[in-house]
Amino acid sequence: MGTGLAITLTLSLTSLAIALSLQSPPLIFGLIVWFLLGTAYSVDLPFLRWKKKPFLAGMCMVTVFGLVYQFSFFIHFQKYVLGRPVVITRPLIFAAAIISTISAVMSLLKDIPDEDGDKQFGFQSISSKLGKENVLRLCVYALFFAYGVSVIVGASSSFQLVKLVSIIGHSTLAFLLWLRAQTVDLSNNASTYSFYMFIWKASVIDLFNLMFEFEIKFTQVRLFSSRLTSNYFVEFAVVLC
Incomplete structure (x- = not known):
């Protein structure tokens, strides 16, 4: 339990810190929504633990993976990486x-x-x-x-x-x-x-x-194109985290 909590907090804070350092509003917004919905889905508190409520559980997964993940990272790379x-x-x-x-x-x-x-x-x-x-x-x-x-x-x-x-x-x-x-x-x-x-x-x-x-x-996109900086590789760490 303690190890799992430590890993979750470390990765969450690391990804958020990277997003803040990149000063990318869509990336920050996407991560915050991801964290909030993930918390509502998993945490066993009053009105939360949505994973036990079929509609809310489905809504969480569709919103995070189908919408937030797709649109926030797309906008980030289009505007803040490729310009x-x-x-x-x-x-x-x-x-x-x-x-x-x-x-x-x-x-x-x-x-x-x-x-x-x-x-x-x-x-x-x-x-x-x-x-x-x-x-x-x-x-x-x-x-x-x-x-x-x-x-x-x-x-x-x-x-x-x-x-x-x-x-x-x-x-x-x-x-x-x-x-x-x-x-x-x-x-x-x-x-x-x-x-x-x-x-x-x-x-x-x-x-x-x-x-x-x-x-x-x-x-x-060509990974070794002069249009991309080393931040391209750093920003993938946000996705992985």
């Missing part, structure tokens, strides 16, 4: 929509392994209301839809590398999802938790996939 005017592009909106969908799926899946405990303590999760099988099916279909749309959008790109990365990357994720979904044992909490963690890993891969495509097509 460009801020223009909200269609790829950014598309990425936010895909990540929001995946975040909503994860907020539903996380309750499946906890269903028995939630019922015991009187928590009414979506899984306990609709049933594990229905929630799992809904989540898998939603992910297939997200990956399918990503393949179609990527295939329409005029950039050959983006097209290849999108089609191969998302098709591979969809295939792995199909394989893992066939092996889930809903009566075994270890199995459902393993599937939930698989979706977490897949979401990280998908995020990097989308970021890679986005960088190639719209920002055309």
Whole structure:
């Protein structure tokens, strides 16, 4: 408990200190919102601990990963790193929509392994209301839809590398999802938790996939370009923290 708290505080304060040193309002705003929602999601205090409230838990995950993360860092890099005017592009909106969908799926899946405990303590999760099988099916279909749309959008790109990365990357994720979904044992909490963690890993891969495509097509950033300073690498530490 003490070690976890120390690590959390250290990383939180470090990322906030870096954001303040960079004097970037969108980065500072994004981190503060992230901290506040993360606290409301996890801390066991009156009116908080939103992770036990289905709607609020889903709202937190979608807001943080799908909206705050995408828009605050995009605006930061566009304006304060590249020195460009801020223009909200269609790829950014598309990425936010895909990540929001995946975040909503994860907020539903996380309750499946906890269903028995939630019922015991009187928590009414979506899984306990609709049933594990229905929630799992809904989540898998939603992910297939997200990956399918990503393949179609990527295939329409005029950039050959983006097209290849999108089609191969998302098709591979969809295939792995199909394989893992066939092996889930809903009566075994270890199995459902393993599937939930698989979706977490897949979401990280998908995020990097989308970021890679986005960088190639719209920002055309070259890490060793003279337009970027060493702060480029420092600022990635904020994301990692």
